[in-house]
Amino acid sequence: MSRRWSRIYKTPVGMVGLGLLTLTVLLAVLAPILWGDRASAVDTEHLLAGPSAQHWFGTDNLGRDLFFRVLVATRLSLVLTLLATALGTVVGLLLGVAPLLLEGRLGRLVTAVVNVFVAFPGLLLVLVFAVIFGVGARGAVLAIGIAVAPGMARLCQTLVAGVAGLEYVAAARVAGVGRLRIMARHVLPNVAEPLVVNVTITAGAILLSFAGLSFLGLGVQAPAYDWGRLMQDGLSGIYVHPLAALAPGIMVVIAGLAFNLTGEAIAGAFGISAATGLGKALHAPSGETPASDLRHDHVADRELVLDVRDLRVTFPGADGPIRPVRGLSFGIRAGEAVGVVGESGSGKSLTALAIAQLVEEPGRVDAKHLAFCGADLLEGSHDKLLGTSLAVVFQDPMTSFNPTMRIGSQLAEVGRHHQGLSRKSASARAVDRLGAVRVREPERRARQYPFEFSGGMRQRAMIGMGLMGSPRLIIADEPTTALDVTVQSQVLALLQDVRREEGAALLLISHDVSVVSDVCDRVLVMYAGRIVEDLPTADLRTRARHPYTRALVAAVPDMTTDINAPLATIPGQPVDPSRVPTGCAYAARCPLATDVCREQDPALDADPAGHRVACWHAGEPIEVVAAEEATA
Numbered sequence: 001m002s003r004r005w006s007r008i009y010k011t012p013v014g015m016v017g018l019g020l021l022t023l024t025v026l027l028a029v030l031a032p033i034l035w036g037d038r039a040s041a042v043d044t045e046h047l048l049a050g051p052s053a054q055h056w057f058g059t060d061n062l063g064r065d066l067f068f069r070v071l072v073a074t075r076l077s078l079v080l081t082l083l084a085t086a087l088g089t090v091v092g093l094l095l096g097v098a099p100l101l102l103e104g105r106l107g108r109l110v111t112a113v114v115n116v117f118v119a120f121p122g123l124l125l126v127l128v129f130a131v132i133f134g135v136g137a138r139g140a141v142l143a144i145g146i147a148v149a150p151g152m153a154r155l156c157q158t159l160v161a162g163v164a165g166l167e168y169v170a171a172a173r174v175a176g177v178g179r180l181r182i183m184a185r186h187v188l189p190n191v192a193e194p195l196v197v198n199v200t201i202t203a204g205a206i207l208l209s210f211a212g213l214s215f216l217g218l219g220v221q222a223p224a225y226d227w228g229r230l231m232q233d234g235l236s237g238i239y240v241h242p243l244a245a246l247a248p249g250i251m252v253v254i255a256g257l258a259f260n261l262t263g264e265a266i267a268g269a270f271g272i273s274a275a276t277g278l279g280k281a282l283h284a285p286s287g288e289t290p291a292s293d294l295r296h297d298h299v300a301d302r303e304l305v306l307d308v309r310d311l312r313v314t315f316p317g318a319d320g321p322i323r324p325v326r327g328l329s330f331g332i333r334a335g336e337a338v339g340v341v342g343e344s345g346s347g348k349s350l351t352a353l354a355i356a357q358l359v360e361e362p363g364r365v366d367a368k369h370l371a372f373c374g375a376d377l378l379e380g381s382h383d384k385l386l387g388t389s390l391a392v393v394f395q396d397p398m399t400s401f402n403p404t405m406r407i408g409s410q411l412a413e414v415g416r417h418h419q420g421l422s423r424k425s426a427s428a429r430a431v432d433r434l435g436a437v438r439v440r441e442p443e444r445r446a447r448q449y450p451f452e453f454s455g456g457m458r459q460r461a462m463i464g465m466g467l468m469g470s471p472r473l474i475i476a477d478e479p480t481t482a483l484d485v486t487v488q489s490q491v492l493a494l495l496q497d498v499r500r501e502e503g504a505a506l507l508l509i510s511h512d513v514s515v516v517s518d519v520c521d522r523v524l525v526m527y528a529g530r531i532v533e534d535l536p537t538a539d540l541r542t543r544a545r546h547p548y549t550r551a552l553v554a555a556v557p558d559m560t561t562d563i564n565a566p567l568a569t570i571p572g573q574p575v576d577p578s579r580v581p582t583g584c585a586y587a588a589r590c591p592l593a594t595d596v597c598r599e600q601d602p603a604l605d606a607d608p609a610g611h612r613v614a615c616w617h618a619g620e621p622i623e624v625v626a627a628e629e630a631t632a
């Protein structure tokens with residue numbers, strides 16, 4: 001970090017910018033002390049005099065020395081600029097973080113108000129607010145500060161929204177960390193750099209605005225004077241005595257350049273620019289779950305860590321609600337490892353987010369029943385339960401941690417928040433947990449930042465964070481997709497180990513059937529937001545009955561695959577959640593599809609062994625091999 005700051009003054013732009021800024025600040029501090037008296041001394045013998053040895057820039061209408069007045073005016077010009085910048089920044093930040101803190105309608109209202117104000121030209125806003133707040137320095141500070149706030153708020157909203165969507169923020173939310181604390185510790189530190197750049201450059205623009213308002217007579221009033229006021233005083237004699245107006249103008253340019261060049265140099269240093277069988281008459285209407293779909297009672301309810309019945313996730317869409325998750329029902333027993341497979345867009349991640357209570361507005365989660373460790377997640381707040389008993393491991397270990405905090409502190413935060421541990425005990429537990437996930441030299445590693453960890457190590461640390469409490473369920477959403485093959489198998493083995501050691505259940509989401517087969521006891525196959533098959537992983541290759549499951553399995557080569565034959569693929573495209581067809585969503589791609597498939601959605605029916613499948617032709621032989629079809 002400090003190396004990046006040192007890069008600022010090593011560039012020509014940075015050197016000039018910081019040099020000019022230092023000079024301006026020195027003048028602001030020293031000039032009134034050293035030359036304040038001389039700047040206000042009246043010399044009646046030299047009224048409106050031109051430049052001379054005695055008065056280098058000449059004098060004003062009271063014979064006061066313009067050179068000293070320009071230097072002394074630096075303080076008021078700079079102080080007013082900084083006050084307006086501070087006001088604009090504070091109001092902008094508050095409006096910028098409000099949508100995330102407030103959420104819902106109020107949050108959207110703030111965003112809309114900011115958008116309306118951003119649409120107005122800045123100068124127009126300054127003039128309007130100057131009239132509202134009244135003539136004078138205080139009115140000008142308020143006018144300019146309020147006028148720059150919408151632009152600052154818009155930038156802040158964009159930056160905050162970018163960080164708020166990252167996984168370490170989601171992880172902090174799962175851990176039950178409050179919104180204000182998330183904002184202070186996880187969001188703001190990560191948007192600070194572009195904000196600093198913007199504030200610095202905005203200060204340059206504010207300085208110009210002040211000069212403009214004072215020049216127009218709306219800013220600083222006599223006897224006080226800033227550069228804009230001096231420019232106005234010198235304007236009347238500009239043809240006779242141009243230096244009187246030019247000198248303060250040049251100072252405005254120098255100070256403006258100081259802010260802008262410094263801002264550019266900081267930006268440069270930080271790289272910112274910136275279902276079975278025909279005849280099942282029971283058909284549920286689209287989006288509703290058939291009654292049989294709720295039948296996962298082969299699992300005794302009291303054993304269930306997670307009990308999901310008719311889970312739906314809905315988003316508003318241009319042509320009506322979009323429902324990417326259309327009524328899922330399943331249960332996970334204590335210690336059980338359940339895999340979820342399906343193509344991209346089948347709703348796997350949304351299902352995980354819905355369970356972890358992480359679906360963001362305007363998304364809506366509904367269910368007939370959604371219970372975790374016996375607690376109804378749809379009733380009341382369960383932050384503490386989720387924080388201690390649910391661990392979520394996300395796909396990208398790069399974005400799972402706050403880059404500005406040490407790994408140990410991030411783990412410790414969970415311990416302090418949920419177990420009420422002291423700072424010392426939480427740090428000790430963090431080190432212990434890093435050890436538990438096989439991170440070597442955990443004491444030293446805990447003091448490191450995320451960028452000092454490799455991808456696999458970060459994923460281990462993420463699992464370690466989940467182990468700060470005593471997880472009953474670990475949700476891992478594509479935890480190895482971003483890792484290379486060797487590291488993948490290490491992380492999967494670790495997940496298996498910690499699951500056994502902690503006695504936790506696992507919900508492993510993956511598009512990779514082989515990963516799920518290696519780790520899980522049972523697999524849920526998702527298609528277009530619904531479970532189409534639920535079977536033991538051991539049966540995947542030999543007893544899968546849904547054509548989609550069979551196609552997914554065929555797409556993964558094994559020891560018996562003919563290496564001379566083209567690898568099987570699934571023809572066609574996954575279903576767009578906004579255009580789910582009538583009948584079975586898979587019909588358009590299914591080699592077994594008949595008229596009934598295109599007309600009625602098959603129910604997810606269970607056999608006595610608990611194997612569930614939603615297909616009118618479940619288990620029928622597929623004569624047209626998907627691979628041949630794809631090749632054709």
Ligand SMILES: Nc1ncnc2c1ncn2[C@@H]1O[C@H](COP(=O)(O)OP(=O)(O)OP(=O)(O)O)[C@@H](O)[C@H]1O
Pocket residue numbers: 315322324342343344345346347348349350351363511577
């Ligand atoms: N915030 C949202 N607003 C609208 N639609 C969304 C939103 N989030 C997800 N979706 C849609 O929901 C569908 C399912 O998304 P989800 O991320 O759960 O799929 P997935 O099966 O996990 O896929 P992948 O493996 O690519 O992550 C996708 O089509 C996606 O476009």
